[in-house]
Amino acid sequence: MLRSVLTALAAIVTVRLFRAAFSDGDNADVGRAACAIVQLGDAELAADTGAVSDGGALDTLLAINMSLSDKEWQSKFAKENGDAIAWDSDDNTHKKSNPEWAAKWPKWVTARQNIREKAAASEAIKKTALPTLTDSEKKIARQLLAAIVAEATGAEAELNNANSLLAANSNSKIKAAVNTAIYGDDKGGETTYKKAGAVSGVPATPASCMTDGVSGDAGPFYYTFLCICLEAGNNQKKTCSKTATSGSQWSNLASNGKTVYNNMRKICPENKKTALSAANIQATKAALMSHTTLQSDVGYLGKYDANCDGASANSLCVKYTSKVSNTKNDIETLPWASKLTEAATMLEKQQAAQTEATRAASKLKSKLNAAWTIGQTAKVLANARGSGGIPSNQPAANRAEKSGEDCGAHKKNTTCPAANCKWEEKDGKGECKPKDVEGQTKTAGGDGAAGTTEKCEAKLEKYCKSPHCKWESKTCKDSSFLVNKKFPW
Template structure:
């Protein structure tokens, strides 16, 4: 029913086109269509052949069909659950790109490719360090991790003992030039050195929990001032590199509303969003794995059904529409074959006189009413119609009650 009469064959696009409309097939047709199309190009796929189903006889297939159909229904529902999983809006490549952008800035992907423009949005030039070292989304601001490291780690180049003369991070991150507020831009070479000094990630891919832990570490280090928050060494106000103020990153408006303030810090906010999307992806992957294991069990059950059908005896493969019960020897038409009193009575018949002759010359006949028909109708007369007790009915049917025995067609108590 799936294929057209075209040469080469094609699969009907809809159940209605196949002449199978309004039969409840519409819901399944798209899946059936894909399977039918695959069979056109690969009639004997390795996975299908491995089940042994192609070697079943028509009778064996019929025997397995019902159970296989039930399993197929379960498998389809499982697949619908897999297709409906919320997998997040991000894939591995996009996640990597977003993370690198948060660290190095737009267009950069390594410490070596990082520039002042990618890190700060625009070259800070000789803008005051205090103005640049604010975590905001505008240009010449701390828009990336790279920019934050410049503000936190790069020593001031002048000002004597009043300024930070060494890095607050590591000796390697001090830089050779330093960054003097209002008179020079941060040295890009020094910023790259600070980036390279960061700990290396183990080979395993970062998960959402790793990103969340990293962000939480930053958030827990924020010091709340009278109105703003600060990351790094904060003394009184501003982050101009002097020991009187601080070598730090300022988060405007943090004290009054930390959540709103953090949302305006691009590199923190973007990593938080990335962690959320990765978490959705990870949860979906775990659920998909569980559901795929269920599909595997259904496939194994189907293979077992096919194997069982293949080994089924012939009797199980051919079930007649009606069964014929062998007629009992006590049936009325068989009474005449019994030749003595004992056998005749045991078989539920009557031993009738035959012209007054000796007992051995009598005739075995059906009991009165058995095997007779209503005159002119040809319908059999019921054996028990005129009887008023169960014992009498059992007698005329050639049966005996437990604990009783036959005596010449009658029943007597033991």
């Protein structure tokens, strides 16, 4: 009876040992998935290229703007010898009277320096119609340029913001995040698992394989890779490969981490061509976690039976004691997983910032191209105004007032309306007049100095009235002319 009981017990133990024993290739599939994550650390990223540049477009645009201002305004930013006047300089007389200029002062100074003789922008300006503009043509040019400068200033802010994001999500910072996720240091394991001596500062025994692959705050992914691919007390099993052994065991980490690393990379070859993208990072993580299984409602990664200590009588695995169960999945909170997610997010931000920076820089260049044509456009508009053909995009009051002399030339009711005028009769006499001059004059031009200038310069003498306009030297002038001497932005 006793013999039969012992025989039965021996059979049970034999079955238990058979079930627990780790067989060659048991972790080959999960090993390939784990290797794909290790290979993320092999990816080579290009050196940081730095900020996206507009090629000097904004500086040149502001130089054009400065060239159209009067000498009095230009003199505020340069001494008689041409040297720049810094904001804090004693030569700057506007520090107290105009403190709000402080932020714009450096750009104004740069613009002034860029129109000095032989400066690149100055030489480029000479090749356009800008230097030949008359005073009246300059007024038109300044008004046209003001809108371009405003849009360019907005594009500059967008470019600066995008470049700040590029700096915060540079290739070097992304690579450091990936290295930290995999090896526990931003140098790619040089101070941890690739050390020629004993491994330190990161888990180096199989004990933490039973606690989520984390020891304290340290839980790099390479340690998880070791948990499912490195034996304890033996090195002859084909752990994560169906053809090659690991060649090392856990105890070797106490003497030479570099040797263990080299052996492990034989079953997980380095791949410097690995694509490092947000999509690839997330895909490799998902592929790995698809191998997670539940045992007694607790999550495991890799071959499991009784333990995850790497012994041949047990298994090679990671037990997610506090992270994965039948009711939760907190894998993303593991140090390596959260750090890889951080790297993926940085890659997405980098791509978006690169697109935005390129767009903003292109916009600035297009605004400069538009500015180069302003001189010729101003001449055409001034010529049209002088011949009575005020362009239709000018205020209606200007067009009506400019046509006042033409209306007065019509003495018959039959020809007056055809000239876009109106015929008025009083006491049996008729007079041909411009249509609604007074009403249009009150609304034309809008707010600000530019609008006032446009209202005044085209008025006939009888319509040139204060407070905004005054008749002087046979011309209607803006009574607040000094306002127009200021920079148009």
